[in-house]
Amino acid sequence: MGGGNGQKSAMARQKHMEKMKAPKGSQLESNKKAMTIQCKVCMQTFICTTSEVKCREHAEAKHPKSDLNACFPHLKK
Secondary structure (H helix, E strand, O other): OOOHHHHHHHHHHHHHHHHHHOOOOHHHHHHHHHOEEEOOOOOEEEOOOOOHHHHHHHHHHHHHOOHHHHOOOOHOO
């Protein structure tokens, strides 16, 4: 005979717990590799998905005497 409802529930619970486990290892290493944008004035790094708006905010807040292109040459049009 097959298992009862208790066994089925236990198996379902176990499968669900395996699915919900956190991925092994840390994401810190991949985050470091993604820090590809760098301010040329202060050498602060930013993640590769940083928008032009955030770069402009950094330049205005941290380097008001420098222009945006001095901080982030990749943003030249």
